[in-house]
Amino acid sequence: MRVMAQMGMVMNLDKCIGCHTCSVTCKQAWTNRTGVEYVWFNNVETRPGLGYPRLHEDQEKWGGGWVRTSRGKLKLRAGGRIKRLSRIFSNPKLPGLKDYYEPWTYEYDTLLNAPAGDDVPVARPKSLITGLPMQIRWSANWDDDLGGAPEYAPQDPIVKKLGDLVKLEFEKTFMFHLPRICEHCLNPACVASCPSGAIYKRAEDGIVLVDQDGCRGWRMCVSGCPYKKVYFNHRTGKAEKCTFCYPRVEAGLPTVCAETCVGRLRYIGLFLYDADAVLAAASVEDEHDLLEAQRSVILDPDDPTVIAAARAEGIAEDWIEAAQKSPVYALTNRYRIALPLHPEYRTMPMVWYIPPLSPVVDAVSSTGADGEDKDTLFAAIDQLRIPVEYLAEVFTAGDPAPVENSLRILAAMRSYMRRINLGDERDESIAAAVGMTGQTIEELYRLLAIAKYEDRYVIPAAHVEAGRALDEIAGCSLDFDGGPGMGGMGVFGEASGTPASVETFQLTKQRAEADRYDDLPESRGAVDLLTWSGGEAPPGMFPPRRSAEQDEPPTEEE
Amino acid sequence: MTSFVWVVLPYAALTCFIVGLFWRYRYDKFGWTSRSSQMYENRLLAWGSPLFHFGILGVLLGHIVGLVVPETWTTRLGLSEEGYHLMAVTTGSVFGLMTVVGLLLLIYRRRSTPSVFRVTTRMDKAMYVMLGAVIAMGMYNSLVVQLLGGGHDYRADVAVWFRSVFWFQPDAALMQSAPLSFQIHALLAMGLFALWPFTRLVHVFSAPVGYLARPYIVYRSRDAHGSARAPRRGWEKIGS
Ligand code: HEM
Ligand code: SF4
Ligand code: SF4
Ligand code: SF4
Numbered sequence: 001m002r003v004m005a006q007m008g009m010v011m012n013l014d015k016c017i018g019c020h021t022c023s024v025t026c027k028q029a030w031t032n033r034t035g036v037e038y039v040w041f042n043n044v045e046t047r048p049g050l051g052y053p054r055l056h057e058d059q060e061k062w063g064g065g066w067v068r069t070s071r072g073k074l075k076l077r078a079g080g081r082i083k084r085l086s087r088i089f090s091n092p093k094l095p096g097l098k099d100y101y102e103p104w105t106y107e108y109d110t111l112l113n114a115p116a117g118d119d120v121p122v123a124r125p126k127s128l129i130t131g132l133p134m135q136i137r138w139s140a141n142w143d144d145d146l147g148g149a150p151e152y153a154p155q156d157p158i159v160k161k162l163g164d165l166v167k168l169e170f171e172k173t174f175m176f177h178l179p180r181i182c183e184h185c186l187n188p189a190c191v192a193s194c195p196s197g198a199i200y201k202r203a204e205d206g207i208v209l210v211d212q213d214g215c216r217g218w219r220m221c222v223s224g225c226p227y228k229k230v231y232f233n234h235r236t237g238k239a240e241k242c243t244f245c246y247p248r249v250e251a252g253l254p255t256v257c258a259e260t261c262v263g264r265l266r267y268i269g270l271f272l273y274d275a276d277a278v279l280a281a282a283s284v285e286d287e288h289d290l291l292e293a294q295r296s297v298i299l300d301p302d303d304p305t306v307i308a309a310a311r312a313e314g315i316a317e318d319w320i321e322a323a324q325k326s327p328v329y330a331l332t333n334r335y336r337i338a339l340p341l342h343p344e345y346r347t348m349p350m351v352w353y354i355p356p357l358s359p360v361v362d363a364v365s366s367t368g369a370d371g372e373d374k375d376t377l378f379a380a381i382d383q384l385r386i387p388v389e390y391l392a393e394v395f396t397a398g399d400p401a402p403v404e405n406s407l408r409i410l411a412a413m414r415s416y417m418r419r420i421n422l423g424d425e426r427d428e429s430i431a432a433a434v435g436m437t438g439q440t441i442e443e444l445y446r447l448l449a450i451a452k453y454e455d456r457y458v459i460p461a462a463h464v465e466a467g468r469a470l471d472e473i474a475g476c477s478l479d480f481d482g483g484p485g486m487g488g489m490g491v492f493g494e495a496s497g498t499p500a501s502v503e504t505f506q507l508t509k510q511r512a513e514a515d516r517y518d519d520l521p522e523s524r525g526a527v528d529l530l531t532w533s534g535g536e537a538p539p540g541m542f543p544p545r546r547s548a549e550q551d552e553p554p555t556e557e558e
Numbered sequence: 559m560t561s562f563v564w565v566v567l568p569y570a571a572l573t574c575f576i577v578g579l580f581w582r583y584r585y586d587k588f589g590w591t592s593r594s595s596q597m598y599e600n601r602l603l604a605w606g607s608p609l610f611h612f613g614i615l616g617v618l619l620g621h622i623v624g625l626v627v628p629e630t631w632t633t634r635l636g637l638s639e640e641g642y643h644l645m646a647v648t649t650g651s652v653f654g655l656m657t658v659v660g661l662l663l664l665i666y667r668r669r670s671t672p673s674v675f676r677v678t679t680r681m682d683k684a685m686y687v688m689l690g691a692v693i694a695m696g697m698y699n700s701l702v703v704q705l706l707g708g709g710h711d712y713r714a715d716v717a718v719w720f721r722s723v724f725w726f727q728p729d730a731a732l733m734q735s736a737p738l739s740f741q742i743h744a745l746l747a748m749g750l751f752a753l754w755p756f757t758r759l760v761h762v763f764s765a766p767v768g769y770l771a772r773p774y775i776v777y778r779s780r781d782a783h784g785s786a787r788a789p790r791r792g793w794e795k796i797g798s
Contacts, residue, residue, distance in 0.1 A: 081770055088766075089611040090596060090604045097597045097673075129598065130672040192774035195766030200778040211778075216764045217591035235677065237593030462780065 003299060003310040005319055006186065006206035006271040006350055007244055008328040010338045011179055012448060013356040015265035018145065018177035020044050022257035029256045035235030037103035037128050040140050041242035042257040044179045048156040049143045053099040056228040058157045063093040065189050065226030065345030066282065074283050074346060076192060076224060084220060085195065093223035101139045103128040146175050158393040174359035174387050181257060182229040182242035183341065183349030184208050186273065186297065187282045193224025207244040215239050226345035250462035269326030269458040270319065272299045272310055282346045287397035290343040295333055322460040327447060335444050337406040339395035355395055355403055357410040359387040372418045374430050377411035409434045416441050564730035568723050571748035578755030592761040598673040602663055610660025616653030620646065625720045629713040643709060650700045657693060685757035688750045695743035703739060710737055716744065
């Protein structure tokens with residue numbers, strides 16, 4: 001047993017109102033730069049729908065994730081190492097920009113500069129890629145809230161798979177929102193696909209990051225990730241991905257997307273898991289066993305042998321304590337209602353979801369029946385095959401039993417708590433119907449409905465010497481303005497600024513400047529290459545220029 | 559003049575190449591990338607890039623055999639000059655043709671696709687001019703001189719001169735006796751190498767062969783390089 005710690009997230013889908021606040025705040029924090037205009041580390045999809053990038057779940061087409069060979073070994077779906085290397089010159093599985101969408105802006109100037117006249121000036125859309133006028137035909141959220149569903153929803157790979165079942169009853173439609181971020185997988189296919197070894201899993205907290213100095217732009221990770229959560233910065237020629245907001249998490253703060261979530265539906269905490277067991281768990285033969293295999297890799301943080309093994313691996317006491325109080329462990333393994341997204345990709349994803357009961361409740365209520373009655377809801381879960389089977393394709397590789405189980409627990413909680421709200425006595429039989437006690441139901445209710453900030457986010461701060469810790473915090477992109485990639489294109493390509501999303505490259509301009517003052521007396525004349533971010537000449541390399549424009553960003557080249 | 563061109567220039571180019579690569583690696587790792595443009599356009603790239611790359615890698619291999627391996631070695635292996643010539647011309651033409659077709663496709667794509675042209679830097683253009691010129695002269699040599707013309711045993715002069723550069727005893731007279739088109743090809747190649755470190759061609763030195771041997775999942779410790787800066791004086795880790 002080799003115990004490792006892993007940051008994880010659980011999202012309670014019943015509460016997601018599809019407001020996209022999480023996407024927007026993440027974008028403001030991480031991807032509001034040239035080259036990643038089209039990138040949403042966090043995106044919210046409406047299901048059934050096509051998703052972003054379009055039809056990303058169709059692995060026949062994109063070849064992401066792992067498959068189990070007939071001999072029981074795991075292999076990347078895109079093929080062995082030599083096969084994939086031979087396709088490095090042109091990656092046949094790479095999504096094009098059009099599969100995401102072509103980012104655009106509007107010619108606002110025409111609004112301001114139009115001469116007085118009878119015609120109302122219009123701001124035409126202009127592509128940010130070609131700079132030419134364009135027609136907007138698709139975006140990251142074109143089919144939001146089932147917009148255009150008659151045309152788009154039938155193309156949804158899951159709808160296709162379920163076939164006639166859905167077509168017949170599409171009038172009795174259902175929908176839910178699915179916020180997606182990088183899964184920070186235990187068995188990440190992106191890491192395995194990277195020819196230069198530039199994507200790595202952090203040993204301390206399992207966050208998967210791209211080393212911007214090590215990435216060589218081979219773009220094999222983009223196609224390797226089955227969730228399409230590695231993106232290619234088309235200006236810098238480097239891969240970028242969700243960072244789990246590591247500068248915040250290291251300081252004990254929740255990620256930006258969780259912090260700003262309007263529905264307060266996200267939980268962040270630690271898992272302790274057995275790294276030695278991951279490969280075997282990801283290779284189980286029957287896809288329906290993957291969920292249990294994934295749960296079994298996660299260790300019980302209260303088990304004394306686990307605690308001893310964690311200590312032996314050098315995991316700090318406050319981290320072990322945090323793992324014991326972890327809300328995500330409670331939801332995945334103790335109450336067992338959270339499910340992983342597409343376990344059949346065999347990457348062991350670590351962002352889990354509580355499936356939404358609302359499609360069932362809506363269906364029940366629309367018939368005039370009591371949407372809070374246990375038996376009615378249980379019967380509906382059994383009878384409403386479409387939501388259940390659709391959810392099963394999303395969360396359990398098609399096995400309806402765990403989805404039904406989660407939904408029944410949610411239904412039982414609903415009717416159990418209603419009695420309490422109405423002042424009736426507690427009905428243990430409701431809890432017993434889902435194999436729980438009234439007490440555990442109430443605990444679960446507290447966690448799902450009223451958990452406070454510190455109960456939803458149990459994040460121990462990273463252990464670093466004081467000086468290092470300050471380094472990391474200063475490296476957060478939130479305080480980095482004039483951002484990287486915004487300086488336009490130099491002779492070598494995109495200006496070599498880089499987002500703080502990157503471990504070896506967090507030294508922002510601001511910090512470099514602060515250092516100059518600190519360091520000058522002792523290191524006059526010495527050039528500190530390590531603090532240089534690659535764009536302008538490093539501090540101390542040349543005598544200071546006299547002109548005042550020294551710090552002006554490089555100008556845009558035609 | 560002769561010794562300037564065949565003694566001073568090669569060392570100048572070589573210095574520029576080596577120092578330039580070192581400099582770029584130290585100072586601009588972030589810019590060290592193939593800067594793929596596949597997201598913009600895939601239809602032409604899907605043909606052009608593999609054709610060009612497999613072609614140029616074959617050409618590279620041919621140059622190693624032709625320039626680095628002395629004639630006496632192949633003769634001792636029982637390969638006659640005629641036999642070698644035949645082999646070199648046929649494989650050279652095939653790989654050369656692949657390279658040329660691929661390169662033309664790539665250049666056409668760069669120019670005709672608005673999104674790709676928009677991110678083409680001055681260095682890209684300079685690189686394509688140099689690369690195109692070197693390849694054009696190389697093709698002229700193989701097709702016009704070697705295949706259609708009488709042929710020239712470059713392993714008796716150009717190759718010997720090439721190796722002499724690396725023994726630090728460059729023999730300029732050898733190049734003098736080679737046909738002019740060979741001389742131009744060699745000169746242009748020196749220019750290309752001098753330009754190399756400052757273009758996207760640096761990606762060639764990152765050819766990911768190590769991938770074949772490494773474990774799939776890479777772990778890195780936050781402490782190992784949690785900071786890109788060496789600890790300041792007084793903050794060194796215990797025991798270091
Ligand atoms: C041996 C290993 C090599 C690998 C793995 C490699 C890989 C790549 C990749 C991935 C691209 C980006 C293609 C895209 O846009 O998606 C590229 C572009 C390019 N490579 Fe290579 N390359 C190698 C060797 C070479 C060599 C030897 C040369 C020439 C001397 C070369 C010249 C180029 C050029 C000119 C481009 C730009 C194509 C364009 O977009 O116009 N490469 N290479
Ligand atoms: S979801 Fe994240 S960690 Fe998993 S394969 Fe994709 S990019 Fe990698
Ligand atoms: S964790 Fe941070 S980087 Fe990742 S999706 Fe959320 S806000 Fe974006
Ligand atoms: S902010 Fe929360 S509620 Fe709004 S879309 Fe994102 S996950 Fe859903």
